[in-house]
Amino acid sequence: MDIKNINPEQIEAEQLYKELGLSDEEYKLIKEKMNRHPNYTETSIFSVMWSEHCSYKSSKPLLRKFPTKGEHVLQGPGEGAGVVDIGDNQAVVFKIESHNSPSAVEPFEGSATGVGGIVRDVFSMGAKPIAAMNSLRFGNLTSERTGWLFAEAIRGIASYGNVIGVPTVGGEVQFDESYKENPLVNAMVVGLVNHDDVQKGIAAGVGNTVIYAGGSTGRDGIHGATFSSDVVEGDKDNTSAVAIGDPHIGKKLIDACLEVIHSEALVGIQDMGAAGLTSSASEMASKAGTGIEMNLDLVPQREDNMDAYEIMLSESQERMLLVVKKGQEQEILDVFKKHDVEAVAIGEVIEEQLFRIKQHGQVWAEIPVDALTEDAPVYNLPTREAAYFKEFKAMENSVPAVENHQEMLRKLLQQPTIASKEWAYKQFDTEAQSNTIAGPGADAAIVRIEGTDKAIAITTDCNSRYIYLDPEVGGKIAVAEAARNIVSSGAKPLAITDGLNYGNPTNPEVYWQMEKSIDGISEACLALGTPVISGNVSMYNQSEGEAIMPTPIIGMVGLLETTNDLTPNHFQQADDAIYLIGETSAEFGGSELQNILEGSYSGKAPVINLEVEAKRQKQLLEAIGQGLVESAHDLSEGGLGVALAESVFNEKGLGAKVELTGDPTTALFSESQSRFIVTVKNENKARFEQLVDQATQIGVVTDNEKLTVNVEDQQIIDEHVEQINKLWKEAIPNLLKSEA
Template identity: 75%
Template sequence: MSNNSMTNEQIETEKIYREMGLTDEEFQLVKEKMQRLPNYTETGIFSVMWSEHCSYKTSTPLLKKFPTKGEHVLQGPGEGAGVVDIGDEQAVVFKIESHNSPSYIEPFEGSATGVGGILRDVFSMGAKPIAALNSLRFGKLDQDRTKWLFTEAVRGIANYGNTIGVPTVGGEVQFDESYEANPLVNAMVVGLVNHQDVQKGVASGVGNTVIYAGGKTGRDGIHGATFSSDIVEAEEDHKSAVAIGDPHMGKKLIEACLEVIHSDALVGIQDMGAAGLTSSASEMASKAGTGIELVLDHVPQREENMNAYEMMLSESQERMLLVVEKGREHEIIAIFEKHGVEAVAIGEVLEEEVFRTKHQGEIYAEIPVAALTDDAPVYEMPSKEPDNYRALQAQEVTIPADLNHSEMLRTLLQQPTIASKEWAYKQYDSEAQGNTIAGPGHDAAVVKIDGTDKAIAITTDCNSRYLYLDPNVGGQIAVAEASRNIVCTGAKPLAITDGLNYGDPTKPENFWQMEQSIDGIREACLALETPVISGNVSLYNESKGEAIMPTPIIGMVGLLEDTKYLTPNTFQAAGDAIYLIGETEAEFGGSELQNVLEGKYAGKAPKINLETETARQKQILEAIRAGVVASAHDISEGGFAVALAESAFNEKGLGVAVTLEGDATTALFSETQSRFILSVKKENKAKFEEIVRDATEIGTVTTDGTYEIQVSGQAIIKENVDQLNTLWKEAIPALLKS
């Protein structure tokens, strides 16, 4: 891969830069910025810093549309992670990050290092990681490769999270043909920090020392950022671009860094993520308006005879870069040594805004800092509405006829996207640290804040089928659904982080999907007052010319001011009244019912009215705070019948008897938005109905373990709750065995 003996002229004439991911135009731009031909190492440095993965060169114009400020926001996009105030001089730090391409090649390592990388983003801000979540997408579970990818990705997440001692408290998994050759592995981490301990990745103070801490540098992950900015075809071998994680070192590194942040000798700290030493050093210098010089001879190396190019582009894991006051290096190095972590001085901060690397007495790179960061090319891509969009929108709604509703409910509960994900999450340690009060399997996870009555609720959400049909509406729904999940636990939504996963942005139809969905996310964030504080963009998720469905995953955090407001998502006692919040219309586009009956998605996505959504969420939260809600669950994939069954799935042996009106198929399986199922004690009904305006009492929680639905006076479904629960729980294990 590396060839430092190649002349600068050869790089140009033989177009070697193309192999590294630079276009002809970009190489000309590099020459202009340098006012000369770059050498081999410099070309490699430009290629990773100007890759989509590091520079967001096609998505930057779109990301500027997001609302990023709010009364709780202490740090928006631009640092390792965003920071949101939760009162009492405390804040939560969170971000989501994708690790898609590596997880297709090596799902165990790819998903593990995805967790490791996002953990470093969070603790580099000075925060103690208190919760991890994930959002996964795979092809259909009847394919052997999909089973292997799913099994290994879950194993990788579990291995890293469990070893490092951060609880994996929630997440979601969806299965669709669209992801067969492009699985998505998005990891989210939330940390807790005191306001005065928030750190930034800056290299300020001319003459200050640059310190490398953590694992040794090897040849793993070289050009990982470039390979994540390109289309990965199944038959290519990319194993060398996948970095290998070490959770034992990761654990020591967290503990050491959380002690180091209390030293006033520390000036700045950043993790070495995509593009390793190159991105961390150049970004820290750029943010401070300084330069940086690295002497690579001092970099701890795991392999023999590594050259400058390899060291600068390696993405070996568990590494941090720090800037420390000159003369006080020993204080910081001593803290790392105490925790069994290697730390060495490898450079210094310069006044001249230049990025310089030396090795064996020679200069291997000398580049203006701004050329790598601020001056990276930004492209306004052409956008074109796909030919099929209007046709999909124009399709008439047809209500599927002649359904056996009982049979369909049983089928839907066994669909991998709806079925219980217990097989996956029971492999995760969700109780580590002892503060998890609602773990995997709830609408949102809830984690207590030590030493207070407060807790935070966290969720990840995105229904990409709706986005495929209508990216703008689907983008709005993704945010609204995340917010619904937070509200159902009794928490007030605060802010979001987004994991934006799309296909090749140079195709105008794909870019249009990005543009539309980002507009939709923006509108919902404004309506629900949940600013975007951090995120990640993953493009080129396609194979054989087919892009994945647009999948902008929304990670949201909410605040429970008091844990007494914590609300379960299943029915609690016989005799409680069951309410349906919201009207139901015939909306089957992108639904799980459509998937089962037709195996594809067509028609209009469900509508969403953000004013109605916001008003309902506020009323439900008010009712929960007033102490009149016994349980709350939102209605999503599969519609009312599935949500009602999920609300009955607990160990209490309860049943349900409800009566609905209208067409049975619509009432049971439509995916109309902004709907909830709540249960309320009899004595609280009057107070509840005063607060929540769109609520209709539809039935009662019963003692007999039966699931009964009547529609317009006719008995439509009568099932045993335990039997339905068994089908729901055993579907994924059965598919994995088959």
């Protein structure tokens, strides 16, 4: 499209703004703010900045509910990533972001650029990226397309993370038909920074210079933000909206920016993420109360004859925007040159609070800065309780019929959501930087803070089935389970980042799911002392008219004051006592057992008492701190039976002999909350039992490589560890082979 030949009145007359994702009301509002008809470039700039992806126009009223302050929080939401103090003048910087729509179209590039984008968010804060995580959702692995999406997304994550030298230390993958056409690819990165080096994305100081650094600008990713704010239909070609990453440039950019942050010449720095040059420049100016003027003739371009519209909306990767003190530009440019990264001055900070874009001697956009950011429309969308909710709440908790518990345990261990994810994580470089203490497969990944005895624990988690059944309760569980992963490793939970993935928010029932799950997340964060410091919202995740299950991913970071507290999630030696902490009830709504038996989810989500949850986590952490716990593992999908099996999958030649009471199906496969299994040396049992309430010894670790479970003196499981471990490890590779 030749925008030079589209006059502003034509945009309104032919309603071209609708093709850009703007409504009639929004276009009218733009005209009021501009006091004239906007041209095509200006209309396009508004369309990306007012997209759901950039403005959070539908989610802002709900996001304000999150608790965002705490004793450790140095920077909450509003910058590239959140910052949390870990003592000794050090802080961790972290955030999670989705790259769902691009990954549904081009899973390799979509997932790779997802990693690249979140890495830039972290180092733009002045932090060295030290660990990456992911949280992924795909359809059932019985379809050829799902197998391709999964394999390509994993390949994309590995290709980017491995090249830039940031270890991918863990994550989680779940599979459900809900995600068949719309996979979720959420990437999380954690960085380390000294308090004095924390940066912000501001364009302060009239007359200061705007510098562009990194890869050149092409026509890839144009309107990516708008594309990610709409439903992705399978019959549309959206490949042009998917940006292409280059991790080799990305690595150089990390090194250059981490050197630049030590220069007194630097005023502000921000990643060119969604909406590219448009969002970074306008947001930096708005935060500083200034304006920016840019000459696009100076922007490095890798394609010929790019116009202002294309340059401003491109989401080409590996690009940063910096504001530098006037007269000190060369110092910054020299750093980038040293690292073989292109960097050029493209504009300046101006006093007028305007976003002014020039090209070929002509002004192509002149927009009040706050009109793009602070004054973007905010919608309080209608909400309606989901039709199924009352029906599910009225259902009685019943115990499913399981005739052969040993066979059912085997089936559960082979469910892709539960099965080993080694096929995926063996493609990742988990040991880069040489500080990974516990990597993929642990309840939480553990990364040493170099030069200290401290370490951080990192996890991502969310059971979307519970949130579908009861969004508020499910939201609480998502935070509590993430915290249990952190506590099981011996670390104290500090804060969370959230990746909020939902369907179309204009559907009142979807908006209700979001509202209620945010209520639950907020309540759990307050109860567990884990404020929300950053996050991302991804809506319109659906296809063929059906929304995905609501999936607010919780990324959590915790602190180990000393690595002596590091606690493995596998049994460690024979003769240790096995304890179950917590109570078990008949709770199968949203469970993996229900999935196997019925292929759908109904009933009540498991009950959670946040006061009890907080108390148990505190007591277990205290017991770990006193050296009383040999191993700890939280109970989640598949219940106690799966947790016991996972606890002996560690090549130590161990097994377990367990004695349970009550109904065998409930005892083994219920997914009741706030539960752990831990092992304790015999000489520490008395002290442990004094310290931890509701801890019941259920068995002993053996050295015979057998898992045996008796319920009411009747043996219902008698398995060789090697055999069930083989089933668990080979389940996903076998499914992928069958689709090859």
